[in-house]
Amino acid sequence: MIADATDAASGSFTNPAIRVAGAPGGIPEASDFELCDAQATEPGPGEVLFRSLYMSIDPAMRRKMPSPVEAPAPLGGQIAVGDIMVAGQTPLEHPLFAGHAGEVIASRHPDFAPGDFVRGGSGWQTLHTSPGELLMKLDCERSELLDELGILGQPAFVAWCGMERVAQVQPGETFVISAAGGAIGMAAGQMAKIAGARVIGIASGEKADFVVNELGFDACIARDREPVEAALDRLCPDGIDVCFDNVGGNVQRACFDRLRDFGRLVVCGMAGEYNAPEADAGPPLRPVLRKRLTIKGFVVYDHIDLYPVFRERMAGWRRDGLFRYRYDIAEGLENAPGALIAVLEGRNRGKAVVRLARSAHDGL
Amino acid sequence: MIADATDAASGSFTNPAIRVAGAPGGIPEASDFELCDAQATEPGPGEVLFRSLYMSIDPAMRRKMPSPVEAPAPLGGQIAVGDIMVAGQTPLEHPLFAGHAGEVIASRHPDFAPGDFVRGGSGWQTLHTSPGELLMKLDCERSELLDELGILGQPAFVAWCGMERVAQVQPGETFVISAAGGAIGMAAGQMAKIAGARVIGIASGEKADFVVNELGFDACIARDREPVEAALDRLCPDGIDVCFDNVGGNVQRACFDRLRDFGRLVVCGMAGEYNAPEADAGPPLRPVLRKRLTIKGFVVYDHIDLYPVFRERMAGWRRDGLFRYRYDIAEGLENAPGALIAVLEGRNRGKAVVRLARSAHDGL
Numbered sequence: 001m002i003a004d005a006t007d008a009a010s011g012s013f014t015n016p017a018i019r020v021a022g023a024p025g026g027i028p029e030a031s032d033f034e035l036c037d038a039q040a041t042e043p044g045p046g047e048v049l050f051r052s053l054y055m056s057i058d059p060a061m062r063r064k065m066p067s068p069v070e071a072p073a074p075l076g077g078q079i080a081v082g083d084i085m086v087a088g089q090t091p092l093e094h095p096l097f098a099g100h101a102g103e104v105i106a107s108r109h110p111d112f113a114p115g116d117f118v119r120g121g122s123g124w125q126t127l128h129t130s131p132g133e134l135l136m137k138l139d140c141e142r143s144e145l146l147d148e149l150g151i152l153g154q155p156a157f158v159a160w161c162g163m164e165r166v167a168q169v170q171p172g173e174t175f176v177i178s179a180a181g182g183a184i185g186m187a188a189g190q191m192a193k194i195a196g197a198r199v200i201g202i203a204s205g206e207k208a209d210f211v212v213n214e215l216g217f218d219a220c221i222a223r224d225r226e227p228v229e230a231a232l233d234r235l236c237p238d239g240i241d242v243c244f245d246n247v248g249g250n251v252q253r254a255c256f257d258r259l260r261d262f263g264r265l266v267v268c269g270m271a272g273e274y275n276a277p278e279a280d281a282g283p284p285l286r287p288v289l290r291k292r293l294t295i296k297g298f299v300v301y302d303h304i305d306l307y308p309v310f311r312e313r314m315a316g317w318r319r320d321g322l323f324r325y326r327y328d329i330a331e332g333l334e335n336a337p338g339a340l341i342a343v344l345e346g347r348n349r350g351k352a353v354v355r356l357a358r359s360a361h362d363g364l
Numbered sequence: 365m366i367a368d369a370t371d372a373a374s375g376s377f378t379n380p381a382i383r384v385a386g387a388p389g390g391i392p393e394a395s396d397f398e399l400c401d402a403q404a405t406e407p408g409p410g411e412v413l414f415r416s417l418y419m420s421i422d423p424a425m426r427r428k429m430p431s432p433v434e435a436p437a438p439l440g441g442q443i444a445v446g447d448i449m450v451a452g453q454t455p456l457e458h459p460l461f462a463g464h465a466g467e468v469i470a471s472r473h474p475d476f477a478p479g480d481f482v483r484g485g486s487g488w489q490t491l492h493t494s495p496g497e498l499l500m501k502l503d504c505e506r507s508e509l510l511d512e513l514g515i516l517g518q519p520a521f522v523a524w525c526g527m528e529r530v531a532q533v534q535p536g537e538t539f540v541i542s543a544a545g546g547a548i549g550m551a552a553g554q555m556a557k558i559a560g561a562r563v564i565g566i567a568s569g570e571k572a573d574f575v576v577n578e579l580g581f582d583a584c585i586a587r588d589r590e591p592v593e594a595a596l597d598r599l600c601p602d603g604i605d606v607c608f609d610n611v612g613g614n615v616q617r618a619c620f621d622r623l624r625d626f627g628r629l630v631v632c633g634m635a636g637e638y639n640a641p642e643a644d645a646g647p648p649l650r651p652v653l654r655k656r657l658t659i660k661g662f663v664v665y666d667h668i669d670l671y672p673v674f675r676e677r678m679a680g681w682r683r684d685g686l687f688r689y690r691y692d693i694a695e696g697l698e699n700a701p702g703a704l705i706a707v708l709e710g711r712n713r714g715k716a717v718v719r720l721a722r723s724a725h726d727g728l
Contacts, residue, residue, distance in 0.1 A: 072650075072651070072654060074654065075654065248649065248650070252649070267649055267652045267653045268653075269653070270649070270650055270653055273650060279648035279649075279650045280648055280649075281645040281646065281647075281648055282645065282646035282647045282648050282649045283645075283646045283649075284643035284644055284645055284646050285612065285616070285631055285634070285643075285644075285646045285647075285659065285661075286436075286612070286634055286637060286643045287436070287661075288631045288659060288660070288661035289631045289632075289633070289634055289661040289662075289663070290436060290438065290439065290661070290663075291661070292660075292661050292662055292663050292666065293659075293660070293661055294658065294659070294660045294661075295649065295652060295657075295658070295659040295660070296652070296656075296657070296658045296659070296660075297649075297651075297652035297653040297654070297655070297656050297657055297658075298653075298656055299653070299654075299656050302656065
């Protein structure tokens with residue numbers, strides 16, 4: 001079935017992949033990853049073999065990597081040195097949390113046929129043999145496949161869950177979003193604009209301009225150009241109603257200290273702390289009482305029930321021209337480590353994605 | 365109208381009161397208070413003169429006192445050295461937040477007549493001339509007046525608001541309550557029991573026994589007999605679902621660190637920190653994300669709408685014999701400072717109250 005399988009007799013064949021080669025203490029380096037062959041197998045009964053065309057790169061991947069110090073394991077557990085690096089949830093429980101969008105090559109599941117586009121898979125690898133139940137069939141054009149990892153995929157859905165289930169922003173409120181130019185930030189900020197809030201982003205320089213000029217945020221603090229604290233005082237003189245935080249650390253603290261009465265700190269991600277073995281101390285909780293604040297964390301895995309609603313809502317916004325999104329595409333699996341490092345260093349320009357092949361038939 | 369008014373010609377007369385004489389850095393001392401005469405006036409049109417029979421003593425009063433260092437003012441503002449000390453909300457906006465239960469002496473308001481029992485007033489003083497709108501007429505026996513400051517008053521209502529609006533405890537959950545023998549703790553813990561939770565109190569020695577033996581909590585940690593951390597590990601091996609915290613500091617932190625997935629930290633009071641000018645650093649917020657925690661502060665003033673529901677619910681529980689409550693009564697206004705100091709040191713045995721007179725006609 002697979003033309004150039006290297007070991008057709010055993011039913012397994014070459015599957016370019018990347019495994020973890022080190023347990024970085026801080027931001028990982030290229031040497032913490034290495035190319036390898038994950039081997040792929042012919043699909044068994046109920047299984048589907050698909051080839052990834054796009055792989056998602058997200059800051060939270062960093063937390064899955066092994067750590068040189070003892071730390072609480074992330075949801076789904078940690079991977080070890082030597083394991084294939086992961087994109088998306090592990091173990092994968094629902095295709096919504098998969099890391100790839102691709103094309104079916106072979107199927108022994110009645111719902112899938114070669115040529116179908118699907119979302120699924122989690123390893124940093126080219127080929128995936130997956131139970132059909134863990135694939136989502138995508139009714140889209142090839143040109144729209146990228147959106148399944150972005151504006152219609154997990155990052156924008158994460159933003160939506162945080163807005164619906166936690167932030168509940170009201171018209172006229174002041175909404176501050178960190179990592180505003182990132183995959184989640186772009187989406188959350190635009191959702192807050194649509195809800196009628198005044199939206200202030202926090203991002204690194206080039207992204208700050210993009211966020212204001214292209215996404216239409218009211219302002220964006222370029223955190224490499226001025227201190228976040230002073231900028232918040234200038235832009236939010238009456239304080240902040242909602243801080244939707246993706247980074248933790250000092251940025252989170254600066255926002256927390258400026259929350260108004262009934263303010264909400266939505267803890268969506270702590271990208272700035274994923275590389276640090278020691279957790280930063282939190283803010284004093286006295287203002288939580290005096291100002292009646294809410295600090296609330298959420299994890300998208302708990303909110304699958306909202307996905308169809310989100311998808312419908314997003315379709316409407318796009319139809320009405322209300323929503324923009326940007327991708328930062330790295331070419332080729334071998335550039336995935338660099339793409340992750342760029343995301344962790346805040347150098348990505350939009351939702352980071354790796355294009356694994358320009359066509360489903362390239363290189364196989 | 366007033367038999368022994370000292371200055372009947374001017375319409376004002378003696379009104380024993382206590383004013384603030386110092387700005388304590390830590391727990392106040394007796395010398396931070398002094399007896400004085402607040403003077404009282406005949407009621408004007410729409411006003412009522414009443415004599416307090418019972419005055420509430422609550423830990424949050426400490427926050428109203430002047431501080432030797434700069435700190436954010438409490439809700440309603442701070443009082444200054446020389447001001448009359450306050451019980452309840454200042455400025456008083458609703459009789460629910462008043463500090464006294466007493467008997468009307470004279471009235472120029474159509475809804476009130478001499479002999480009526482009322483809740484109202486906020487100063488640490490004997491007589492109060494108040495707009496009728498800021499009094500709540502109490503349809504009760506003299507023997508039930510005390511309950512208006514306790515089981516039917518602000519402390520139990522605070523507990524109820526925290527349970528209804530924040531904790532939302534479910535049957536089978538593990539509920540930990542600090543200052544369990546205090547005015548709020550006694551009530552919140554019993555409400556959690558009624559809701560079907562397993563309830564663990566934290567209190568100082570003698571109160572710990574009372575909380576278990578008389579209120580029926582499942583267990584109570586005597587924090588002066590064993591370290592809270594070890595006791596929580598022993599009593600809550602699977603973690604805590606809700607921590608209803610009245611004290612802040614190390615006790616709050618010990619509970620926070622043991623919250624389970626979807627756990628809630630209800631920030632109701634921070635009695636242990638009211639005496640400290642510097643706010644303690646808070647817990648690291650990483651677990652908020654990983655464990656999807658909620659930290660939420662609330663202030664009873666925002667929830668007046670719930671009061672009639674609370675009162676009806678509490679009446680039902682008392683009718684069914686489900687609710688117990690204990691008062692720690694100091695005799696005479698001159699013992700109010702000692703009662704407040706005892707509360708701040710955790711030496712009170714039940715809801716602290718000062719009895720100002722055994723009868724409405726004593727000493728006037």
